[in-house]
Amino acid sequence: MINKITLIGLLTLLIGGTATAQVSNDSLAASINSLKKEVSGLKKLKVSGYVQAQFQYADSSGQQSFNGGNFAAGVDKRFMVRRGRAKFQYTGSANSKGITTSMAVLQIDGTEKGLTLKDAYVKLTDPWSGWVSVTGGLFVKPFGHEIFYSSSLRESPERSRMIQLLFPGERDLGGMITIQGPSKSGFEWLKLEAGWFNGNGAPGAGGDVSDFDKKKDFSGRLSLEKNFSDNKLKVGLGLSYYAGGYRIDSVNVFKSGTGANGVKGFIVESAATDNGSLGIGSRNYTERNYMGVDAQISYDWKAGQTSLRAEVISGEQPGSSSDTKSPNDKNPVTKDIYMRNFGGAVFYLTQQIAKTPFQVVLKYDWYDPNTDVEGNDIGKSSSVKSTGVADLRYDTFGVGAAWMVDSNLKISTYYDMVTNETSENLSGYTKDRTDNVVTVRMQMKF
Numbered sequence: 001m002i003n004k005i006t007l008i009g010l011l012t013l014l015i016g017g018t019a020t021a022q023v024s025n026d027s028l029a030a031s032i033n034s035l036k037k038e039v040s041g042l043k044k045l046k047v048s049g050y051v052q053a054q055f056q057y058a059d060s061s062g063q064q065s066f067n068g069g070n071f072a073a074g075v076d077k078r079f080m081v082r083r084g085r086a087k088f089q090y091t092g093s094a095n096s097k098g099i100t101t102s103m104a105v106l107q108i109d110g111t112e113k114g115l116t117l118k119d120a121y122v123k124l125t126d127p128w129s130g131w132v133s134v135t136g137g138l139f140v141k142p143f144g145h146e147i148f149y150s151s152s153l154r155e156s157p158e159r160s161r162m163i164q165l166l167f168p169g170e171r172d173l174g175g176m177i178t179i180q181g182p183s184k185s186g187f188e189w190l191k192l193e194a195g196w197f198n199g200n201g202a203p204g205a206g207g208d209v210s211d212f213d214k215k216k217d218f219s220g221r222l223s224l225e226k227n228f229s230d231n232k233l234k235v236g237l238g239l240s241y242y243a244g245g246y247r248i249d250s251v252n253v254f255k256s257g258t259g260a261n262g263v264k265g266f267i268v269e270s271a272a273t274d275n276g277s278l279g280i281g282s283r284n285y286t287e288r289n290y291m292g293v294d295a296q297i298s299y300d301w302k303a304g305q306t307s308l309r310a311e312v313i314s315g316e317q318p319g320s321s322s323d324t325k326s327p328n329d330k331n332p333v334t335k336d337i338y339m340r341n342f343g344g345a346v347f348y349l350t351q352q353i354a355k356t357p358f359q360v361v362l363k364y365d366w367y368d369p370n371t372d373v374e375g376n377d378i379g380k381s382s383s384v385k386s387t388g389v390a391d392l393r394y395d396t397f398g399v400g401a402a403w404m405v406d407s408n409l410k411i412s413t414y415y416d417m418v419t420n421e422t423s424e425n426l427s428g429y430t431k432d433r434t435d436n437v438v439t440v441r442m443q444m445k446f
Contacts, residue, residue, distance in 0.1 A: 044093070049086040050152045054441035055079050059434040066161045066396075067416055067437045082441070083151055084110040085118065099130040099182065105139075117203060118171065130182035135195075136175045138202070141167060142193035142221040143240045144311050145294040146346055155350050156398050157414050157439045160365035162313060162344035166290065168328040169202025173209065174216070194220040199244045201328030210330045215285050217244025225296075236296035242315070245287040248333045253286060255339045256372040259383035264373045266338055266385035286337050288326065290315035304352030304359075312345040317369070322390050324369040340370040340391070357404040361414075368393040368421075379425030389429060393421040410443045 055078070058065065062073040068082055085107060092102035107119035121137030140148055146163050147170050158164070174197030181187030199217035200209040223238035257267030290313055298307035317324055320335045324342070327333060346365035353359065370378075370391035378387045400414030416437045424430055 044091050046089045046091070047087070048089070048446065049084075050443055050445040051084050052082040052151075052441055052443045053079075054082050054157070054439055056440075057438045059436045063433075063435045065435065065437055066164055067158050067439060081111045082157070085152075086110070087119070095127050097127070097130070099125060099127055101125050101127045131179060131185075133178040133180075134175065135178065138171055138173050139176070140170050141172050141174075141197060141219045141242075142176060142195055143167065143219050143242055143290070144221070144292045144313065145236070145238055145296060145309065146311055152443065152445055155348065155359070155361035155402065155412075156363050156400060157412075157416075157441060160344070160346040160367070161394055161396060162346065162365060162367040165325045165367065165369075166313070166317070167201070168326055169204065171202035172197040172199065172217070172219075173211070174198060189224050189226045191223050191225075192220075193223075194218070197244075199246055199327075200330060201326060204328070208330050209328060212330050213247035213285070215245055215247065217242065219244075232300045234296070234298045236294075238292075238294040240290070240292035240294070240313075242288070242290040242292075244289075245285040245318075246327060246333060248284060248286050248337055251334060251336045253337045253339065254385055256341065256370065257384060261383045263380050263382035263386075264377055265382035265387055269339065286318040286333075286339070288315070288317050290317075302354070304354045304356070305350075306352075307348065307350045309348040310345070311347075312343075314341075314343040314371075316340070317342050319369070319390060321385070321388060324390055338385075338390075341372055342367070342369050343371050344368065359402045359404070361398070361400045361402070363398040363400075364396070366393065366395045374421065376424050378421070378423040379429075380423075381425075389426055392423070392426075392429060395419045408445045410445075412439075412441050412443070414439045414441075 054068075056067065058071050058076045061076040062071050063076070064070045068080060071078065087105065087107040090104045091100055094100045101124060103123040103125075105119050105121055105123075107117075109116045109118050117138065119137075119139055121135055121139045123133055123135045125133040144163070146154075146159055147167055159170075163170070174195050176193060176195030178191065178193050180191040181189075196216045196218055198209065198211040199215065200211060203209045219240075219242045221238055221240040223236065225234070225236040227234050252268060253270040254266035255269040256264065258264050259267075292311065292313040294309070294311040296307070296309045298305055317326070317340055318337050319325065319340060321338055324340060344365070344367035347363065349362045351360050368374075370387065373387050373391055374393070378391050379389075380386065396419070397417045398414060400412060402410055402412035404410050416439070418435045418437075419432050420429060420435075422429055422431055
């Protein structure tokens with residue numbers, strides 16, 4: 001009797017334990033599947049960024065500079081966080097054809113000056129061929145090469161003076177169509193980008209670039225990038241065009257011309273009137289048009305990787321009597337407009353030192369905001385509007401070196417030598433100004 005009872009008890013415990021184990025296994029499997037889904041979702045989100053901490057030493061206190069902004073009055077040495085980027089990129093799942101149809105990007109920049117929105121856009125790729133993409137939001141305009149080249153990769157601390165003036169902040173609010181063959185299509189080396197933008201540029205710290213007119217700017221680039229010799233040789237070429245403008249209210253428009261006394265200056269192209277001519281009301285705009293060509297070539301050989309990059313831009317740029325920078329705020333222009341023909345270029349030569357983590361760079365850029373006047377003719381008294389400091393050409397030669405401590409940390413030093421055009425008619429510009437800058441930077445990527 002006891003043996004039967006004991007046997008029944010043992011069987012009961014065994015059956016119960018088996019059932020419990022089955023329940024536990026089912027729960028574990030469910031937990032694992034849930035965890036797999038969460039991990040799969042997290043894989044779609046990529047977080048990256050970099051921080052640039054730097055020290056700068058300027059030739060003179062309070063000097064104007066295109067290396068991180070002007071120095072404050074009485075300051076010739078400064079520490080700063082030049083960039084503190086955090087980028088969040090979410091990529092959707094690939095469809096049955098292997099095409100990833102959706103992507104969203106949000107990037108912010110944090111420095112001692114505050115937080116700034118850099119990128120915020122959504123990209124949709126057609127699910128049938130993968131050739132056509134549509135991008136909308138805040139992103140980099142498709143023009144040239146230097147504007148696209150990331151600040152985390154660029155060998156000089158800043159972009160050229162020309163790019164900073166023509167494309168402040170590099171970005172704008174708008175929409176863009178991209179046509180490019182997907183990988184393995186045989187045509188992935190060719191890309192066409194065409195976008196329409198507000199034209200106000202990217203927001204600064206606390207800035208508002210909401211559009212103030214109905215005119216939209218066009219920016220487009222046709223480019224090719226091809227690799228040869230087992231990727232040791234890389235070649236790139238691009239052609240760019242920009243056509244835009246912005247509303248102006250009750251102002252005069254001047255263009256380059258010659259006065260009655262034979263001196264070059266600015267003559268009236270359109271006067272502010274009350275009869276609906278240029279400069280009156282929201283129907284009236286000024287224009288800016290650019291043409292650009294860029295080329296890149298790099299070769300990886302025994303001496304290390306050697307790279308050459310070049311970009312040339314010319315066109316017509318509206319500005320004021322004292323500035324040629326494109327507008328980057330939401331306010332209609334209320335100052336008289338000065339139309340100028342401009343030209344500029346930037347060249348890079350970079351060389352890796354054999355297979356070491358060291359690299360050197362030489363850079364030269366020039367920007368002439370007014371190609372119709374030069375030298376002592378600038379600032380000369382004319383019977384029409386005279387030229388001034390905004391019409392001076394600048395040439396900048398830079399030399400630098402970098403050490404890749406590891407795959408994430410880079411330490412670099414760079415010396416910018418700036419030469420301005422001189423004129424005996426402009427006070428403070430009768431000789432080259434003392435405005436060179438040394439930059440020592442540490443950059444950490446993650």
